[in-house]
Amino acid sequence: MNILHVTCSPRGAVSESYRLSSHIIGQLLKNDPTATVINRVVSGDAIPQVDEHYALSQQSSVDVSQEGSMAQSEVLINELDSADIVVIGTPMHNFTVPAALKVWIDHIARVRRTFNVGAQGKTSVLRDRPVYIGVSSGGRFSGENPRQPDFLTTYLKAVLGMIGLHALTFFSVEGTALGPQAVAQARSKTDEAVEAHFSALR
Template identity: 35%
Template sequence: MNVLHLDTSALGTYSISRQLTAAIVGQLQRDGVASSVSYRDLAAEPLPHWLPNPDPASDNALRDEAVLQQFVDADIVVLGAPMYNFTITTQLKSWLDRVLVAGRTFRYGPNGPEGLAGGKRVIIASSRGGKYSGGPAAAMDFQEPYLRTVLGFIGITDIEFVRAEGVAMGDEAKQAALQAAHATIGELALRKAA
């Protein structure tokens, strides 16, 4: 399986989602699921805001095509997706702007939009300072539902969240969140091996 490993956190070595994506990819490698891993760090090498590329031979057009092709070639995408201001990072949004492309990853058919990128497994490391699962704060979560929507739009339904939430609510809550996230990673691997 070709694995695409993406990090989008701006917090470098302090980042929780980076720690989790590394653990997920490490597990996929240990389990022999990953035959190749390509890595993109969207904070270290950010993509600029999307603009049209009228010249297909321009550096920008070639870079955008490479970003799209790297995604198309992946069987498994491991995505670090922290919550910043209730949604995804701007780095991740710029990447999505290269990946949702009419005629390549979706098209409008007679029955409306059709996803063309199905068959991929996407594992998302979701880190957030507060807690949004269940309860009234779920209405403020424009991160996980948004990712489900955009990935679903291009045909991806095999989406799993490895969630560390409440990481800004004190040391105890942070440790509990990390423990829960690592337990989920262990279950992912078990499920794959079963």
């Protein structure tokens, strides 16, 4: 089994979203110790923004250079398509995903490659597979009385669904700005939910 682990926090391996997505990976490995994990770090400038040729390829079917972003896109799509399970660790930035994760999405959501556009609208190309998403946020965005809008989960459902990935499961550590005690509580509640989810699959 191949697991693709995509992480995007500017705080790297000490980040909360990395900790949470690594906990999810740990549970997956407990269920299948022979699984292979591919780590795709997209934070900072790890992946350049899409270039002119790529942008042109999205608006017409003219032949464009297959180098630059088109080549980068092909690598990222093949990596995604080789995965049986995808795990994404992401913080919430301004109510949605960080710009770095959006750059990865711009490369993998490519017309005439991972989705098509026709009379019936957009149709997906990739086969479905489980996608686990570990989210961390400074404030709360779910549950009763969320203090802010959530465009992160709605956006990921829409854009990953467009390319064929519908089996999304979200876990979140919310309120990392609310002090060490609140963070410890949120972490242990979420870690328990993750463990319960994967032990039910055993």
